[in-house]
Amino acid sequence: MTGYLLRRLPSALGVLLLAxxxxxxxxxxxxxxxxxxxxxxxPSPETVAxxxxxxxxxxxVLAQYGTWLADxxxxxxxxxxxxxxxxxELLSQRIGKSVELTIGALVFSLAxxxxxxxxxxxxxxxxxxAVLSAINAISLIVPAYVSGFLLVFxxxxxxxxxxxxxxxxxxxxxxxxxxxxxxxxxxxxxxPAAIVARYVKDGLLQALGEDYTRTAKSxxxxxxxxxxxxxxxxxxxxxxxxxxxxxxxxxxxAVIIEAVFAWPGLxxxxxxxxxxxxxPVIQAVLLFMVAVFVIVQLLTDLAYALIDPRVRLR
Amino acid sequence: MxxxxxxxxxxxxxxxxxxxxGSATLHGLSSSDALLRVRGLHVTFxxxxxxxxxxxxxxxxxxxxxxxxxxxxxxxxxxxTALALxxxxxxxxxxxxxxxxxxxxxxxxxxxDLASAGEDELRRIRGARIxxxxxxxxxxxxxxxxxxxxxxxxxRAHGVADKRKRxxxxxxxLDLVGIADPAKRMRDHPHQFSGGMRQRVMIALALxxxxxxxxxxxxxxxxxxxxxxxxxxxxxxxxxxxxxxxxLITHNMGVVARSAARxxxxxxxxxxxxxxxxxxxxxxxxxxxxxLLRAVPRLDAPYGQRLHGIxxxxxxxxxxxxxxxxxxxxxxxxxxxxxxxxxLRAVGSGRTVACWVSDGPLPLPLAASGAVVSGxxxxxxxxxxxxxKQAFAAARAAxxxxxxDVEPVLSVEGLGxxxxxxRNRVVAxxxxxxxxxxxxxxxxxxxxxxxxxxLVRTLVGVHPPTAGRIVFxxxxxxxxxxADVRTLRRSVQMVFQDPYASLNxxxxxxxxxxxxxxxxxxxxxxEHRRRVGELLERVGLDPAAADRYPRDFSGGQRQRIGxxxxxxxxxxxxxxxxxxxxxxxxxxxxxxxxxxxxQADLGLSMIFIAHDLAVVRQISHRITVMRxxxxxxxxxxxxxxxxxxxxxxQxxxxxxxxxxxxxxxxxAA
Numbered sequence: 015m016t017g018y019l020l021r022r023l024p025s026a027l028g029v030l031l032l033a034x035x036x037x038x039x040x041x042x043x044x045x046x047x048x049x050x051x052x053x054x055x056x057p058s059p060e061t062v063a064x065x066x067x068x069x070x071x072x073x074x075v076l077a078q079y080g081t082w083l084a085d086x087x088x089x090x091x092x093x094x095x096x097x098x099x100x101x102x103e104l105l106s107q108r109i110g111k112s113v114e115l116t117i118g119a120l121v122f123s124l125a126x127x128x129x130x131x132x133x134x135x136x137x138x139x140x141x142x143x144a145v146l147s148a149i150n151a152i153s154l155i156v157p158a159y160v161s162g163f164l165l166v167f168x169x170x171x172x173x174x175x176x177x178x179x180x181x182x183x184x185x186x187x188x189x190x191x192x193x194x195x196x197x198x199x200x201x202x203x204x205x206p207a208a209i210v211a212r213y214v215k216d217g218l219l220q221a222l223g224e225d226y227t228r229t230a231k232s233x234x235x236x237x238x239x240x241x242x243x244x245x246x247x248x249x250x251x252x253x254x255x256x257x258x259x260x261x262x263x264x265x266x267x268a269v270i271i272e273a274v275f276a277w278p279g280l281x282x283x284x285x286x287x288x289x290x291x292x293x294p295v296i297q298a299v300l301l302f303m304v305a306v307f308v309i310v311q312l313l314t315d316l317a318y319a320l321i322d323p324r325v326r327l328r
Numbered sequence: 329m330x331x332x333x334x335x336x337x338x339x340x341x342x343x344x345x346x347x348x349x350g351s352a353t354l355h356g357l358s359s360s361d362a363l364l365r366v367r368g369l370h371v372t373f374x375x376x377x378x379x380x381x382x383x384x385x386x387x388x389x390x391x392x393x394x395x396x397x398x399x400x401x402x403x404x405x406x407x408x409t410a411l412a413l414x415x416x417x418x419x420x421x422x423x424x425x426x427x428x429x430x431x432x433x434x435x436x437x438x439x440x441d442l443a444s445a446g447e448d449e450l451r452r453i454r455g456a457r458i459x460x461x462x463x464x465x466x467x468x469x470x471x472x473x474x475x476x477x478x479x480x481x482x483x484r485a486h487g488v489a490d491k492r493k494r495x496x497x498x499x500x501x502l503d504l505v506g507i508a509d510p511a512k513r514m515r516d517h518p519h520q521f522s523g524g525m526r527q528r529v530m531i532a533l534a535l536x537x538x539x540x541x542x543x544x545x546x547x548x549x550x551x552x553x554x555x556x557x558x559x560x561x562x563x564x565x566x567x568x569x570x571x572x573x574x575x576l577i578t579h580n581m582g583v584v585a586r587s588a589a590r591x592x593x594x595x596x597x598x599x600x601x602x603x604x605x606x607x608x609x610x611x612x613x614x615x616x617x618x619x620l621l622r623a624v625p626r627l628d629a630p631y632g633q634r635l636h637g638i639x640x641x642x643x644x645x646x647x648x649x650x651x652x653x654x655x656x657x658x659x660x661x662x663x664x665x666x667x668x669x670x671x672l673r674a675v676g677s678g679r680t681v682a683c684w685v686s687d688g689p690l691p692l693p694l695a696a697s698g699a700v701v702s703g704x705x706x707x708x709x710x711x712x713x714x715x716x717k718q719a720f721a722a723a724r725a726a727x728x729x730x731x732x733d734v735e736p737v738l739s740v741e742g743l744g745x746x747x748x749x750x751r752n753r754v755v756a757x758x759x760x761x762x763x764x765x766x767x768x769x770x771x772x773x774x775x776x777x778x779x780x781x782x783l784v785r786t787l788v789g790v791h792p793p794t795a796g797r798i799v800f801x802x803x804x805x806x807x808x809x810x811a812d813v814r815t816l817r818r819s820v821q822m823v824f825q826d827p828y829a830s831l832n833x834x835x836x837x838x839x840x841x842x843x844x845x846x847x848x849x850x851x852x853x854x855e856h857r858r859r860v861g862e863l864l865e866r867v868g869l870d871p872a873a874a875d876r877y878p879r880d881f882s883g884g885q886r887q888r889i890g891x892x893x894x895x896x897x898x899x900x901x902x903x904x905x906x907x908x909x910x911x912x913x914x915x916x917x918x919x920x921x922x923x924x925x926x927q928a929d930l931g932l933s934m935i936f937i938a939h940d941l942a943v944v945r946q947i948s949h950r951i952t953v954m955r956x957x958x959x960x961x962x963x964x965x966x967x968x969x970x971x972x973x974x975x976x977x978q979x980x981x982x983x984x985x986x987x988x989x990x991x992x993x994x995x996a997a
Binding site for chain 2: 224226228229232233234235236237243322323324
């Protein structure tokens with residue numbers, strides 16, 4: 015396994031390098047400039063030039079990229095232009111919170127997806143199937159800012175059982191922390207859950223039609239056991255693949271969900287940084303997300319090998 | 329028409345029969361002694377075209393410890409019958425009539441009707457009283473569970489609560505079915521076992537709870553002949569030792585002759601003939617049984633004999649025929665056959681036949697031993713067939729070339745192919761040399777892993793060889809130039825194994841056949857149309873078929889379409905890769921004959937690859953036997969089969985079960 019990871023390392027680093035390049039240049043191709051924020055209203059051209067020179071923004075873009083990349087490789091993410099402080103410090107304050115939210119959302123999407131997927135196979139009557147399709151469709155299409163406000167309205171205002179927003183670490187206080195986590199993680203999890211449900215259902219239907227399911231049935235193994243112990247594991251590999259890719263969507267949707275629930279994570283930071291064109295912060299946040307995505311893909315492959323003994327990691 | 333269920337159909341079965349000494353033939357018992365009694369079994373599948381009556385009133389008894397074979401071709405209802413016994417039918421199928429009476433586990437226990445039993449009751453029967461083995465060992469085991477876990481689940485389902493006891497018994501079972509080092513192999517997953525070993529695991533699973541009945545649905549069909557022989561021996565030994573009654577479903581008459589005391593022939597969802605194996609196989613009384621036996625290629629038949637197919641195709645069971653299901657394909661059929669269902673009538677001890685016409689044994693082809701079963705009706709037919717046969721054989725023999733006689737069309741020298749991966753190095757072909765002469769059929773025989781498929785792929789340029797030379801028409805085409813590739817694509821054509829997967833379902837038959845012409849830019853659309861019509865006629869199909877789609881055709885017809893496509897660019901070499909392995913024997917015979925005729929008429933050179941030596945012998949001038957990527961023996965077909973030199977060829981020949989029950993009886997005596 016270590017050998018496999020080492021072999022995968024070059025391509026993972028390549029992806030990161032390409033991503034860093036894309037992030038850096040696309041950001042600068044977007045109209046707007048951090049100087050506009052920093053220089054205040056109606057600045058003189060000299061002030062603007064001075065600030066530009068100070069930040070190094072007057073140098074050729076490629077040279078700026080080189081300097082930034084070299085710094086990043088040394089572990090120096092730079093200083094924030096606008097928000098203030100070391101970027102690494104800004105990140106470290108928020109990474110934990112984002113990880114908490116993302117993991118919570120992943121667990122929810124897998125759990126809800128599994129339940130809906132298995133129900134999709136076991137519920138035989140038409141009405142039940144219609145209800146399931148409706149739940150799937152609604153989870154998938156209702157945007158987070160709608161489902162988020164709806165939940166806040168219901169469970170924080172009309173029937174105040176959960177806090178409307180904010181964050182308490184699950185690690186420091188599991189009970190309270192979970193109350194804060196529940197709604198944002200759920201809202202974040204809904205669209206991926208619908209996709210997971212679809213993959214679970216299709217995978218199960220296929221596995222239940224396979225010869226080995228017939229073998230299990232011919233041995234008198236109870237249907238429930240065939241479903242959960244024999245068919246489900248065979249349905250999981252594609253679910254894992256799609257879940258790994260959904261992590262990307264989750265990271266993206268964090269921006270909106272953190273805003274709705276006042277969750278002080280990377281999403282909020284990214285949003286602040288983007289509106290002010292705080293280049294070093296945006297770059298660091300995006301690069302971090304890409305790194306997470308790359309790592310998740312590696313983990314997906316490892317999980318494949320764990321589930322399916324036929325998969326040899328090469 | 330309906331079949332009255334209250335009719336005492338079981339009467340003939342009550343006919344007492346002297347069981348041969350020392351054998352476990354306990355049939356012909358009065359129904360009270362039978363372990364399983366099936367009466368008037370009906371199975372119906374729902375389909376878009378309305379209900380399909382797959383099984384239409386099947387009756388049989390199974391006594392403790394006996395082996396009953398159910399034979400028939402695709403669509404005869406044999407597998408459906410087996411699955412219906414424990415209601416294991418796929419979603420669209422249901423038992424719509426009859427009863428399946430299973431005796432209680434101990435004498436005096438109540439009899440259970442499985443046909444009307446609930447799912448819970450059936451679950452307790454499945455695996456515990458009735459075990460099943462299926463055809464494809466590669467897909468019948470769950471790839472994610474270890475073999476030990478499979479066995480554990482099987483016993484857990486039937487109340488063996490102690491985990492350690494289950495584990496101990498699992499090791500015992502693996503040992504019983506002949507898996508070496510069972511304690512260690514328990515932890516292995518199915519993919520770590522070969523096909524034959526997986527089938528042994530399947531057998532261990534089916535026997536885990538010591539069932540009284542074992543339903544084996546084509547248990548050796550997917551296996552190589554030498555492995556098939558091992559598995560059949562294992563099944564025979566186990567059923568003898570454990571006293572398990574076996575229902576053996578197969579299409580292979582050789583397997584029936586070898587393993588079953590009694591045989592039941594199904595056609596169109598009904599029993600057409602039923603009796604002791606030696607009686608039925610040696611002197612069939614139903615025209616279908618006789619036809620089936622005539623169609624089976626035999627190693628002991630005279631060399632070069634044409635195979636006898638059964639023209640026509642099985643009835644459409646969505647609208648079952650009023651009369652005998654076989655009437656449309658039967659040469660003896662009368663008006664009564666077409667309008668009235670023939671009842672099963674007793675024609676001897678423990679023997680029943682459903683035929684209006686047949687009156688005694690029907691003729692079978694001549695075996696090399698000279699034993700002819702003479703029948704009343706069609707002696708002249710036999711004589712005629714013999715004439716044709718001899719001419720055919722003579723032509724065949726005359727066609728055999730000696731090396732150096734003429735220039736070969738295609739020759740391969742010292743061909744090698746090695747597949748390399750990070751850790752593995754697989755030698756798929758090792759120093760293979762072959763010559764294919766003009767107008768010759770070269771049979772290539774070998775089991776899985778022998779390298780025959782790699783050979784074909786290397787010949788048609790899918791894999792470049794890693795050693796050796798390929799010479800086509802005097803030119804070295806080992807590393808073909810662009811022009812060589814063009815010539816080869818036109819001159820070397822292939823016929824593939826799977827007639828269902830090898831035709832594009834979205835193209836018309838005409839477009840499929842013209843495809844090689846279109847893609848190689850040969851001829852105009854008008855010429856294509858003419859050529860397609862010509863080719864369809866050539867392969868025995870209606871030229872009007874050109875406008876239809878593959879789904880409208882049966883397996884045999886599709887294979888004809890595949891052959892027409894291969895012939896389209898007028899190739900000089902035809903490579904047939906297991907062209908008949910997916911077909912029923914009655915259809916296989918027709919396709920083999922077609923290929924033989926085409927080869928002779930068009931002067932084609934043909935490479936015919938198969939694992940069934942008996943088929944290869946009939947069509948080939950010379951045979952090459954491959955094993956482990958090497959050629960072990962090459963020689964004239966008849967000589968190679970009559971006097972094999974290499975021990976592997978001998979083993980391969982010995983492993984082919986002959987459909988002659990005499991051999992079995994003699995061996996048992």
